[in-house]
Amino acid sequence: MAEETIFSKIIRREISADIVYQDDLVTAFRDISPQAPTHILIVPNTLIPTVNDVQPEHEQALGRMMIAAAKIAQQEGIAEEGYRLVVNCNRHAGQEVYHIHMHLLGGRPLGPLLACEDDV
Numbered sequence: 001m002a003e004e005t006i007f008s009k010i011i012r013r014e015i016s017a018d019i020v021y022q023d024d025l026v027t028a029f030r031d032i033s034p035q036a037p038t039h040i041l042i043v044p045n046t047l048i049p050t051v052n053d054v055q056p057e058h059e060q061a062l063g064r065m066m067i068a069a070a071k072i073a074q075q076e077g078i079a080e081e082g083y084r085l086v087v088n089c090n091r092h093a094g095q096e097v098y099h100i101h102m103h104l105l106g107g108r109p110l111g112p113l114l115a116c117e118d119d120v
C-alpha cells in the first residue's frame with residue numbers, strides 16, 4: 001500500500017489549501033510555490049503515486065483530470081492565450097510529491113518546455 005502524502009490531507013480538507021475545483025474523482029488547488037501567475041495542481045482523489053503505477057481502473061479519474069484542466073483554464077481566463085500541463089514522474093523529472101498531479105501553468109509566455117541540463 002502506497003504511503004499517503006500531504007495531498008491526501010488537502011483532498012479530505014484536513015489541512016488548508018486554496019481549492020479551486022473538486023468533484024467525485026479529482027481535486028485542484030493552487031500550488032504553494034507558484035512558478036507562473038496561474039499554477040494549479042490537479043490530482044486524483046485516490047492515491048496513485050506515479051505514472052508508473054497507473055492501472056486501467058484509473059482511466060476515468062485520469063481523463064477527468066484533463067477535463068478539469070480545461071474547465072479551470074477557462075475559469076482562470078487563460079484558455080485563449082494558452083497554458084501548459086505537466087506531469088513529472090520520479091527523480092529525473094523532479095517529482096517531489098508521490099501522489100500523481102498535473103501542473104496547470106499559465107498567465108504568461110512559458111518559454112521552452114525543458115530547462116538545460118546546466119540549469120537543474
Ligand code: AMP
Binds near residue numbers: 033034
Ligand atoms: P512535483 O515536483 O511535480 O512533485 O511538484 C510538487 C508540487 O507540489 C510543487 O510545485 C510544490 O510547490 C507543490 N506543493 C507541495 N506542497 C504543497 C501544498 N501543501 N500545497 C500546495 N502545493 C504544494
